[in-house]
Amino acid sequence: MIDFKALAKEYKTPLYVYDFDYMTQQFEELKEAFRGRKSIIAYAVKANSNLSVVQHFAKMGSGADCVSIGEVRRALLAGVPKYKIIFSGVGKTDDEIKEAIEKDILYVNVESEAELGRVELMAKELGKVSRISIRVNPNIDPKTHPYIATGLHDNKFGVAIDTAKRMYIMAKNSAHLDPVGIHFHIGSQLTELEPIREAAEIVADLVRSLNVLDIELKFFDIGGGLGIKYKDEQAIKPYDYAQAILGTLTALDMTIICEPGRFLTANAGYFLTKVLYEKQNGAKKFVVVDGAMNDLLRPSLYNAYHKVEAITENDGECREVDIVGPVCESGDFFAKNYKLPPLEHNDLLVIKSAGAYGFGMGSNYNTRGRSAEVAVQNGEARVIRKRESFEGLIALEQEFLEK
Numbered sequence: 530m531i532d533f534k535a536l537a538k539e540y541k542t543p544l545y546v547y548d549f550d551y552m553t554q555q556f557e558e559l560k561e562a563f564r565g566r567k568s569i570i571a572y573a574v575k576a577n578s579n580l581s582v583v584q585h586f587a588k589m590g591s592g593a594d595c596v597s598i599g600e601v602r603r604a605l606l607a608g609v610p611k612y613k614i615i616f617s618g619v620g621k622t623d624d625e626i627k628e629a630i631e632k633d634i635l636y637v638n639v640e641s642e643a644e645l646g647r648v649e650l651m652a653k654e655l656g657k658v659s660r661i662s663i664r665v666n667p668n669i670d671p672k673t674h675p676y677i678a679t680g681l682h683d684n685k686f687g688v689a690i691d692t693a694k695r696m697y698i699m700a701k702n703s704a705h706l707d708p709v710g711i712h713f714h715i716g717s718q719l720t721e722l723e724p725i726r727e728a729a730e731i732v733a734d735l736v737r738s739l740n741v742l743d744i745e746l747k748f749f750d751i752g753g754g755l756g757i758k759y760k761d762e763q764a765i766k767p768y769d770y771a772q773a774i775l776g777t778l779t780a781l782d783m784t785i786i787c788e789p790g791r792f793l794t795a796n797a798g799y800f801l802t803k804v805l806y807e808k809q810n811g812a813k814k815f816v817v818v819d820g821a822m823n824d825l826l827r828p829s830l831y832n833a834y835h836k837v838e839a840i841t842e843n844d845g846e847c848r849e850v851d852i853v854g855p856v857c858e859s860g861d862f863f864a865k866n867y868k869l870p871p872l873e874h875n876d877l878l879v880i881k882s883a884g885a886y887g888f889g890m891g892s893n894y895n896t897r898g899r900s901a902e903v904a905v906q907n908g909e910a911r912v913i914r915k916r917e918s919f920e921g922l923i924a925l926e927q928e929f930l931e932k
């Protein structure tokens with residue numbers, strides 16, 4: 530059990546706390562599910578890009594799925610070997626593509642025909658060959674929140690099967706491209722297995738038809754998306770997930786790559802925030818806390834549910850409250866109509882499942898420095914990111930003040 534009260538006292542609030550042992554457990558469970566098959570777990574850095582978090586996974590043999598050259602640099606800095614780094618994303622700049630080729634990462638995951646042309650040109654300019662994979666959009670409804678669904682033709686991600694085929698042929702005939710992989714990712718927080726299996730089957734069929742054309746791919750990249758339990762969702766079991774994928778790969782000897790983010794970090798993370806005061810507006814009761822949407826955006830952006838635990842001496846009867854922050858937006862809330870006991874100044878709220886897409890989606894809106902991050906491992910706590918200071922926030926502007 531993590532002593533949240535002690536951590537809040539020592540490191541102040543708002544504060545992110547990550548249970549590194551839980552991350553280890555999740556990583557090992559997933560690795561175990563693919564045992565006996567060539568596989569790479571490429572941690573999706575975007576879920577929680579703290580260097581120490583990435584390093585923690587790197588030490589267990591993880592690769593990294595990156596979506597900007599900044600993430601590629603982070604992964605390398607954290608000790609992820611270059612041959613386990615993938616660079617995806619619908620809009621890569623020429624400079625990013627060049628750097629990825631120069632850094633000799635596993636492959637650049639290409640998301641459009643136009644991009645394939647740019648990657649070829651950049652490789653040519655550098656006098657190199659770029660390993661690539663192509664992100665296929667299998668047009669499958671992943672049955673998740675529309676903002677995090679990616680595998681439908683309505684979404685901006687990937688290319689249709691026919692386009693992909695054309696692109697592989699073009700890549701094979703290019704002196705500067707080496708097609709090594711195929712990729713799909715139909716969405717995030719997936720709790721149903723069938724859409725994933727269907728997508729894998731469509732993509733595996735494409736691999737077989739490419740084999741006929743003498744295009745042999747080594748990597749079958751199934752993206753991320755494994756859902757977790759925020760409230761009462763039924764999460765997919767890693768074993769079932771692996772079996773469903775493997776079932777589509779008959780007669781294909783490929784290395785499976787998966788890119789989990791949320792599964793590895795979400796339920797390892799806690800966001801600690803202190804109660805400033807309660808207030809009543811008409812019939813509505815609010816608990817105002819020191820954390821805000823700039824720290825944890827998910828409730829405001831997706832109306833996402835995060836469990837909240839109150840640490841208080843008060844054992845009064847629970848009432849329904851809205852938990853809100855100090856930011857000047859009505860959308861600045863962590864929960865609505867949530868049952869909590871009466872709270873007092875300095876009581877602590879622990880917001881759960883905050884380890885993925887929490888800190889990383891934070892901002893400095895309202896000139897709020899982002900909170901510190903603390904890792905807990907083997908019963909010991911350590912800071913892995915300092916709290917941002919006011920001086921830090923203005924550092925890039927101050928020199929431009931008129932005298």
Ligand code: LLP
Pocket residue numbers: 573576594617677714716717718719752753754755788789790791792827885886
């Ligand atoms: N691979 C690719 C290509 C992705 O686009 C993503 C996530 C992942 C892997 C990792 O997905 P995961 O295993 O974490 O589901 N901000 C949203 C989630 C956005 C996900 C974006 N892509 C949220 O807070 O729910």
